[in-house]
Amino acid sequence: MTPLDFAREEDVFASGAYWREYYTELGHENAAAGEFLREIAAPLMPIGGLDLLDAGCGPTALYWALFVPGQNRIEGFDLNPANIAHAERQIAQARAGTIDPSLEAAARHAVDLFGLKISPAEHIRRKAQQIRKLGTGDLTRPWPCEKGRYDFVQSVFALECLPSWESFEFALNQAARALMPGGRLALVNVSRTNEWHCNGMGFPTLNLTLDGMKQRIAGTGLELIEIREVESKDVSVRDQGYGSIILTAAQKPLRASA
Numbered sequence: 194m195t196p197l198d199f200a201r202e203e204d205v206f207a208s209g210a211y212w213r214e215y216y217t218e219l220g221h222e223n224a225a226a227g228e229f230l231r232e233i234a235a236p237l238m239p240i241g242g243l244d245l246l247d248a249g250c251g252p253t254a255l256y257w258a259l260f261v262p263g264q265n266r267i268e269g270f271d272l273n274p275a276n277i278a279h280a281e282r283q284i285a286q287a288r289a290g291t292i293d294p295s296l297e298a299a300a301r302h303a304v305d306l307f308g309l310k311i312s313p314a315e316h317i318r319r320k321a322q323q324i325r326k327l328g329t330g331d332l333t334r335p336w337p338c339e340k341g342r343y344d345f346v347q348s349v350f351a352l353e354c355l356p357s358w359e360s361f362e363f364a365l366n367q368a369a370r371a372l373m374p375g376g377r378l379a380l381v382n383v384s385r386t387n388e389w390h391c392n393g394m395g396f397p398t399l400n401l402t403l404d405g406m407k408q409r410i411a412g413t414g415l416e417l418i419e420i421r422e423v424e425s426k427d428v429s430v431r432d433q434g435y436g437s438i439i440l441t442a443a444q445k446p447l448r449a450s451a
């Protein structure tokens with residue numbers, strides 16, 4: 194039996210296994226992904242605080258919010274209500290001053306990156322205040338947001354979990370629609386694999402490559418501004434089913450039809 198034979202027998206998000214395996218340590222991938230979010234969002238900062246959407250936010254809306262500088266207004270959605278509940282619990286705890294040690298490790302890295310003179314706990318508290326709305330929503334159906342609403346759309350380890358390339362392309366087009374002209378999309382995805390692992394089980398993924406991603410971004414009308422593949426060092430310390438990730442960023446043209 195392969196890991197994929199076990200997939201979906203357990204909700205690894207609701208059980209907490211996903212958070213434990215992928216977020217207890219900052220790790221190489223999370224540091225790389227967080228640094229990438231900052232790199233792509235930071236040039237937008239002269240505009241002021243960003244209207245930010247985390248699409249397929251899972252339980253990590255607050256975790257990834259830590260890496261986007263500024264006084265932002267953050268929204269997010271995910272298919273799985275257990276993930277929204279997890280994220281909302283964490284946000285409520287952070288606002289009340291109770292800090293998860295995994296979040297603290299990520300916040301320490303973000304505070305260093307940003308050169309902030311505040312504690313990681315204070316950074317987490319401020320970011321928790323910036324999260325305005327989380328809810329359930331489906332990446333493969335029209336997204337629950339207005340056209341041209343956001344400066345920044347981020348989607349981390351989510352689009353590759355969709356069931357088909359048609360749904361992947363649909364979601365990319367919805368991201369393009371959600372962005373305002375000049376707004377940016379940042380994607381983090383696992384690459385060159387058909388499954389990712391959690392709790393000894395395999396979950397199917399679309400097999401992403403650099404060339405495939407470039408073609409699909411071109412199909413949205415967005416302008417590719419950065420794409421790179423990063424070999425994962427975390428593969429040596431956990432069973433994750435993939436050895437690399439792709440970091441992609443694209444911008445909506447100022448005169449856009451997307």
Ligand SMILES: C[S@@+](CC[C@H](N)C(=O)[O-])C[C@H]1O[C@@H](n2cnc3c(N)ncnc32)[C@H](O)[C@@H]1O
Nearest residue numbers: 249250251253271272273331332333349350351
């Ligand atoms: C590997 S997790 C990543 C979650 C989070 N963004 C992170 O960085 O940890 C994949 C996420 O995609 C979500 N997802 C899968 N299919 C979806 C869909 N059709 N619409 C919305 N979310 C979906 C899952 O519920 C899950 O939270």
